[in-house]
Amino acid sequence: MRFQVSEGTFNEIHDYLSIMFAAYSDPLHPFVSALLPGISSQDPAIYTQGKYDEAERALSRWKANPFEKWVKVVDTNTGEIVSVSRWQIYTRNPFPNGAPNVEVAWLPDGGRLREYCTYITNSRLERQASRCSFPHIWLNMMGTLPQHRGRGAASLMLKWGIEKADSLDYEMFVEAADSTGGHVYRQMGFVAVDEYWTRRLESEPDSDWIELEEKYPFKATWMMRPKQGRSTVNGTGVGR
Numbered sequence: 001m002r003f004q005v006s007e008g009t010f011n012e013i014h015d016y017l018s019i020m021f022a023a024y025s026d027p028l029h030p031f032v033s034a035l036l037p038g039i040s041s042q043d044p045a046i047y048t049q050g051k052y053d054e055a056e057r058a059l060s061r062w063k064a065n066p067f068e069k070w071v072k073v074v075d076t077n078t079g080e081i082v083s084v085s086r087w088q089i090y091t092r093n094p095f096p097n098g099a100p101n102v103e104v105a106w107l108p109d110g111g112r113l114r115e116y117c118t119y120i121t122n123s124r125l126e127r128q129a130s131r132c133s134f135p136h137i138w139l140n141m142m143g144t145l146p147q148h149r150g151r152g153a154a155s156l157m158l159k160w161g162i163e164k165a166d167s168l169d170y171e172m173f174v175e176a177a178d179s180t181g182g183h184v185y186r187q188m189g190f191v192a193v194d195e196y197w198t199r200r201l202e203s204e205p206d207s208d209w210i211e212l213e214e215k216y217p218f219k220a221t222w223m224m225r226p227k228q229g230r231s232t233v234n235g236t237g238v239g240r
């Protein structure tokens, strides 16, 4: 086979981030463009710096997280990495004390963008903690270079994850960020549980906040693959 899937290694993290940046900027993912400065920049120097900085942060997070794995697909004809994904294989409840409270510390301190990204990130973590407080597999990100799409690279990585999940008898979860991702996951046995647009609920947002929500919406479909790919009693796999 021309494409080969394997686990990633720390020393290639800058290559993986190059692929993620190329994938998430075509089409541009609105919330990712808020979270990762540089990804939407037309200035090559700003784009490259943003990618470099995120690769360094990704490496630190990876080294600090024993549950994390990166998976890559290589075109064996050329040796080029064409697709990457970031996973967490949680062999225990990752949220024994509930959701952590994180700060998107690389965005300018005191700015509304930082406040907004921090709010959305913590809302996502709260949702994850309330739904996934048991061993499971979490697919965090997945991207294929635009010129290599539609050739089965993402499906190969999903098969890698599914084999892991089935061998451990775990459920798998992903926040599918757009309809393209959703299609790939559905094909691989994931079911859509619900859709959401994460917005500020607990206080009346001001006009700056509403502008941020409109410009950088976080809209996602929560998807899960039941244990062994079996659907459950209510047809969604969501019985918890």
Ligand SMILES: CC(C)(COP(=O)(O)OP(=O)(O)OC[C@H]1O[C@@H](n2cnc3c(N)ncnc32)[C@H](O)[C@@H]1OP(=O)(O)O)[C@@H](O)C(=O)NCCC(=O)NCCS
Binding pocket: 023, 024, 026, 027, 083, 141, 142, 143, 144, 145, 148, 149, 150, 151, 152, 153, 154, 155, 156, 175, 176, 177, 178, 180, 181, 182, 183, 184, 187
């Ligand atoms: C989603 C993504 C990772 C799929 O990668 P891929 O390697 O092209 O996926 P595959 O080749 O395994 O394709 C699986 C299916 O998705 C379809 N597909 C892939 N990319 C597509 C696109 N851009 N538009 C519509 N369908 C697409 C394929 O045609 C295939 O469907 P088919 O078997 O019915 O033909 C890739 O489109 C991407 O990087 N998107 C941007 C980042 C992103 O949205 N990531 C997922 C966030 S949840």
